[in-house]
Amino acid sequence: MATGRSHRPATRSRGIPEATVARLPLYLRALTALSERSVPTVSSEELAAAAGVNSAKLRKDFSYLGSYGTRGVGYDVEYLVYQISRELGLTQDWPVVIVGIGNLGAALANYGGFASRGFRVAALLDADAALAGRLVAGLPVRHIDELEAIVVDNQVSIGVIATPAGAAQEVTDRLVNAGVTSILNFAPTVLSVPDGVDVRKVDLSIELQILAFHEQRKAGEGRQEPDGDVPAVMPA
Amino acid sequence: MATGRSHRPATRSRGIPEATVARLPLYLRALTALSERSVPTVSSEELAAAAGVNSAKLRKDFSYLGSYGTRGVGYDVEYLVYQISRELGLTQDWPVVIVGIGNLGAALANYGGFASRGFRVAALLDADAALAGRLVAGLPVRHIDELEAIVVDNQVSIGVIATPAGAAQEVTDRLVNAGVTSILNFAPTVLSVPDGVDVRKVDLSIELQILAFHEQRKAGEGRQEPDGDVPAVMPA
DNA sequence: ATGTCTTTGTGAACGCGTGCACAAAGATGG
């Protein structure tokens, strides 16, 4: 069983650090807002504040892309928008399929952030035949049987999984088999994928549990946790 | 002299590394599955495979919680479930409010992973008066005007924001003002919060853009990117 | 009891990411 390795062994010499890649969309969003207000240039300090990061970090991030700023002035907003878009691959069209059109799938289909960034929803798929043909976000839901044909015909390389946990692995296998090489997984499952396929997961439950941990710590700030508190269950 | 003084090992004290905290829910999920299959014990190797991580990492993670394993045997599943649950604060009840009952908010309200982990949806809130009273996931949607009263009455400390971007900051301010100290933000905005308030954000668009970056790299593996490709827009 | 075998727990090394602090670059004004 090939466990899905989401991280490459080592960054190439020409590679942009993963942490930087993860922040580029953040910068892009802030820059887009500036662009809409017709702001011509922005300093690293201002942009960093808008994106919620440290200015030194932002400058270092940009330094991986090249020297796009002007000392004493700042960065040209339009130019930077283009450079980051190009680096992220957003200047091209990315057809996407969404599998599992429940509440979450419908929310994703309706999400405006997709189309505005070069992502085009090629199809909505669901296993429930009763849903077939119903319009969601202006698109007809199609039956999961059509998955392979749709992926091939539209050259879909990105799949979004919004199915129940039990169906996620099978859907993944079918997507990968049909040619999908990037998967965004909303199902609470660890997916196995062959090498060369990227998986990112978004897990609502995990995020909440992390918040709960910090919340608990905040609540128990002063008092000491009774460490000897052991449950009835003991190791055999 | 590169090697400085070892100020504090930071091991035995109360500090669990953030990276470890983020993985505990993952382990917990795998352990729960084992528990339901009545598996009594599990080795670090097996559990790591189920959680999709390295076994050495898992053992080190557990070492921050204490020595809960038995050498030569592995970990007692039930005992470990309890210890992780306690560490994450899941043995207590966490009332949660969800603000913004669109498709996404409805999806969150219906998500089973909430209730099963000690999270209880105290209320669903929306600014649209037309939604008020409608049942979503068995709960009536209530108007945003009731936010403060609901937070106070139910001692809500965790808020989930599923509103449009434009409303997110205002909702955040009101939540924080009413006593919420942890926020899970699904709106594509950088939130400003006072010290002591934790914010975690989940951003669909950003995840997709990161995938697009890697996808683009995969597509252009062999050929060289024309680096001199510059748009018409140039810095002033 | 003793030896063997399995698996944990962890010391140590390494690599990545972050932030400081400053020199270099360029704008701007006299």
Added chain:
DNA sequence: CCATCTTTGTGCACGCGTTCACAAAGACAT
């Protein structure tokens, strides 16, 4: 043209997280 001022780009050091590799611990058989 020169001085000054602003802001970038980056060398460097530090700390966190990951991984390796192995000694210690215990189970189990004889």
